[in-house]
Amino acid sequence: MIVVIDGPAGSGKSTVARALGRREGLTYLDTGAMYRCVTLAALERGVDPSDACALGALARSVTIAFGPAAEPGGAPTVLLDGRDVTSAIRTAEVDSNVSAVSGVPAVREAMVAQQRAVGAAGDVVAEGRDMGTVVFPDADVKVFLSADAAARARRRTMEREGTDPRTPGAEVRDLALYERICRDILARDAGDEAHAVGALRCADDAVRLDSTSMTADEVVDAVASLVDGARERAAAEAAPKDAPEEAPKAEPEPAPASEAGEGAGKAAKSAKAAGGDAPMRPFHNTWDDYYDHGMAEFPLPSRMVYSAACAVVYGFTRLYWPWRFEDAEPLMEELERRDKGTVVVMNHVSMVEPVICVVMFWRHGLRIRPVFKKEFNRSDLTRWVFTRVGGIPVDRGTADLKAVRRAKRAIQRGESVLIYPEGTRIRDDDGTADIHGGFALIARMAKTDVTPMAVVGARDVTPEGKRLPRPHRVFFKVGRPLRFGALGVKGRREQLDAMERRAMDRVWELRAELRREHPGEW
Numbered sequence: 001m002i003v004v005i006d007g008p009a010g011s012g013k014s015t016v017a018r019a020l021g022r023r024e025g026l027t028y029l030d031t032g033a034m035y036r037c038v039t040l041a042a043l044e045r046g047v048d049p050s051d052a053c054a055l056g057a058l059a060r061s062v063t064i065a066f067g068p069a070a071e072p073g074g075a076p077t078v079l080l081d082g083r084d085v086t087s088a089i090r091t092a093e094v095d096s097n098v099s100a101v102s103g104v105p106a107v108r109e110a111m112v113a114q115q116r117a118v119g120a121a122g123d124v125v126a127e128g129r130d131m132g133t134v135v136f137p138d139a140d141v142k143v144f145l146s147a148d149a150a151a152r153a154r155r156r157t158m159e160r161e162g163t164d165p166r167t168p169g170a171e172v173r174d175l176a177l178y179e180r181i182c183r184d185i186l187a188r189d190a191g192d193e194a195h196a197v198g199a200l201r202c203a204d205d206a207v208r209l210d211s212t213s214m215t216a217d218e219v220v221d222a223v224a225s226l227v228d229g230a231r232e233r234a235a236a237e238a239a240p241k242d243a244p245e246e247a248p249k250a251e252p253e254p255a256p257a258s259e260a261g262e263g264a265g266k267a268a269k270s271a272k273a274a275g276g277d278a279p280m281r282p283f284h285n286t287w288d289d290y291y292d293h294g295m296a297e298f299p300l301p302s303r304m305v306y307s308a309a310c311a312v313v314y315g316f317t318r319l320y321w322p323w324r325f326e327d328a329e330p331l332m333e334e335l336e337r338r339d340k341g342t343v344v345v346m347n348h349v350s351m352v353e354p355v356i357c358v359v360m361f362w363r364h365g366l367r368i369r370p371v372f373k374k375e376f377n378r379s380d381l382t383r384w385v386f387t388r389v390g391g392i393p394v395d396r397g398t399a400d401l402k403a404v405r406r407a408k409r410a411i412q413r414g415e416s417v418l419i420y421p422e423g424t425r426i427r428d429d430d431g432t433a434d435i436h437g438g439f440a441l442i443a444r445m446a447k448t449d450v451t452p453m454a455v456v457g458a459r460d461v462t463p464e465g466k467r468l469p470r471p472h473r474v475f476f477k478v479g480r481p482l483r484f485g486a487l488g489v490k491g492r493r494e495q496l497d498a499m500e501r502r503a504m505d506r507v508w509e510l511r512a513e514l515r516r517e518h519p520g521e522w
């Protein structure tokens, strides 16, 4: 696996590449440090920066190596001819000469050869300017990371001042330093873009990420999802073409529940025989057909009803239960980009929040399928509604493998699933609910992540003893998706347990944050 991250100075390449390397077990290659080493050697040995021939010879003669970081999570130690130059290559003097030195074609030729030698060993995350365009044009994942110059200068200034840019209200103290860094960054961008070879440029097939208003963790998460996607594509290509998706398991099959007589029963059997692949008919489908097919494959009349209903419900709920999702945009953007859905888990306080979740996803052109207890299917009316909104019934209290597999396939088609691990609506905080951990199994089987979400404000919409819901403000908060790879646990069972705990802890933390932000809302 070769992952490359290119981008201008200070956009966060090293920070993200280092964290990704740790998380995904990839060797981190800082190619900027290599050009800095050649620049330092030239300055120390008095080589004329305009003498391309001498610089080329110098680049071929030096030995550059990387050692372990001095502190956990820090930058690797950089060795120039065996000497530790980790700090010496980061001085202002090196900063102002490195762009010119790295523009010399003979210097680049020598460095590119060494970089490809590192890549040949595989499993590398390399960052620089020309990783995706020149050094590793066939990389599995290519990212072009940018941020506006003011944000980059602000981050670099705070780094020099020892301020954590994540601290609320943190600002640069030394404006003169900020302005100098800003000028240097802009000059370096211009120099790097003007190189005759290996210029700073976004590869045509790279994914562009603008980190101006993203935290470093969010960028790492976004790149990690691209890595997940690349791994899955590689696994799919390596698998024999006609291998079954998974070994068939003995599973008692209930008689097909027909909603339209015998014709529908036949359709159900044909769809089942093809593992849900046989197309749905415009009418006369079975309930199972809806559970087994992607929502995009639902018959046109159903899709039209769905869209019309979502539009009406959207308008109504915005007025009656003015709702707001906090921090939802990064998730929506990520889901719009990737081809796999996520497992959303949240606390359950009323029937209002699943409805709002469905319409919020719909507004983003996405689909989320609520997993609901099969007791709702006792009424044909609710059953009809639940099938049309993509609901997946689950037999609680049993290991309902059929529901797990349906949810897994939905996620693999790009739909998300909405699960309430508390199983039932929780009307007060005193009663402790048993957590149904099936969500972690679904996420693991679908090789996806779990997104924690919390809601407050909806608990009181239908007070105990009242039939009609009353208006109320409703607030949602969306957490970052949690990945199995980041749990730091090995072993299937251990991973499932850790994911259940981590996801639910996060749901409750998000709920506590919402309650703090909106006092009095439950």
Ligand SMILES: Nc1ncnc2c1ncn2[C@@H]1O[C@H](COP(=O)(O)OP(=O)(O)OP(=O)(O)O)[C@@H](O)[C@H]1O
Residues within 6 Å of the ligand: 007, 008, 009, 010, 011, 012, 013, 014, 015, 016, 032, 155, 156, 159, 165, 211, 214, 215, 216, 217, 219
């Ligand atoms: N998304 C982010 N939000 C806030 N600060 C960030 C973000 N990404 C990186 N930083 C901070 O910005 C500074 C510059 O990041 P980093 O050194 O990773 O950039 P770079 O692209 O590798 O720069 P260069 O090309 O100059 O080596 C660091 O202090 C880092 O902690």
Ligand SMILES: Nc1ccn([C@H]2C[C@H](O)[C@@H](COP(=O)(O)O)O2)c(=O)n1
Residues within 6 Å of the ligand: 009, 010, 031, 032, 033, 035, 036, 098, 099, 102, 103, 127, 128, 129, 130, 131, 188, 192, 198
């Ligand atoms: N692949 C690369 C990496 C770096 N450079 C140049 C451009 C920069 O000005 C300089 C230092 O890089 P940084 O440490 O800031 O990432 O090296 C390049 O031309 N090609």
